[in-house]
Amino acid sequence: MTTKMRALAVHLLTATGAVFAMLAMLAAIDAKWELMFLWLVVAFAVDGVDGPLARKYDVAANAPRFDGELLDLIIDYLTYVFIPAFALFSSDLLPGWTGWVAIIVITYASAMYFADTSMKTKDKSFHGFPGCWNMMVIVMFAVRPDFWFILALVAVLSVAMFLPLRFIHPVRTKRWRWLSLPVAFAWTFFAGWAAWVEFDPQSWAHWGLVVTSIYLVFAGIAQQIIPEKRPAG
DSSP states (O other): OOHHHHHHHHHHHHHHHHHHHHHHHHHHHTTOHHHHHHHHHHHHHHHHHHHHHHHHTTHHHHSTTSOHHHHHHHHHIIIIIIHHHHHHHHSSSSOTHHHHHHHHHHHHHHHHHHTOTTOBOTTSOEESOOOOHHHHHHHHHHHOOOHHHHHHHHHHHHHHTTSSOEEOOTTTOOTTHHHHHHHHHHHHHHHHHHHHTTTOTTOTHHHHHHHHHHHHHHHHHHHHHSOOOOOOO
8 A cells, every 4th residue: 555545544534533423413312322422432532543643644745635634623523522512412411501501602612712723832732621522521421510510610611722721632742641642541441431331320430531531631731830851961
């Protein structure tokens, strides 16, 4: 297989995320939340793999007909924002008007964030909360906190999108990657497990989700606070 064919194959792999998004949406329409999240976890795994492959085979140079970044953003908006927001709205987690507030705030703020040309920092982290509502919503389904807590979390994270806070990219942010990458793999495992057991409250997969989510949310902010050690000399 030539390099150009491999580069095109990466685009085709990325595009499978749209299929997984549709399967997740169909499951959400039928209120099959566990199945919806399993498809979103599959899409999340694909999103974690296609980026390194795109850089390895330099898709911009070897398969320039298709814009890999645009394709990735379209699918990310579906799987990270649109479908999780729908699930939050359609489930019993946010009653009445609170569901309307959440779905409007999430989709609107995320649309602006995804169009932000300064969303990436020099160290390949994200400038502001990167709209990973799929991660937030699956944790809410697992631990099922009070609806006021969920609504407050939606408000805080929506504002955090546009604050000078740093959020790591587990694959691309080099600092602490030795820890961040395994934590991201662990989060994917726990998310799939929690959905597989239908969010059984006795499953300790929920605690794994909470712990790994806390690290992924606060690691970048910690890096802003803790100065990086420079090699002597």
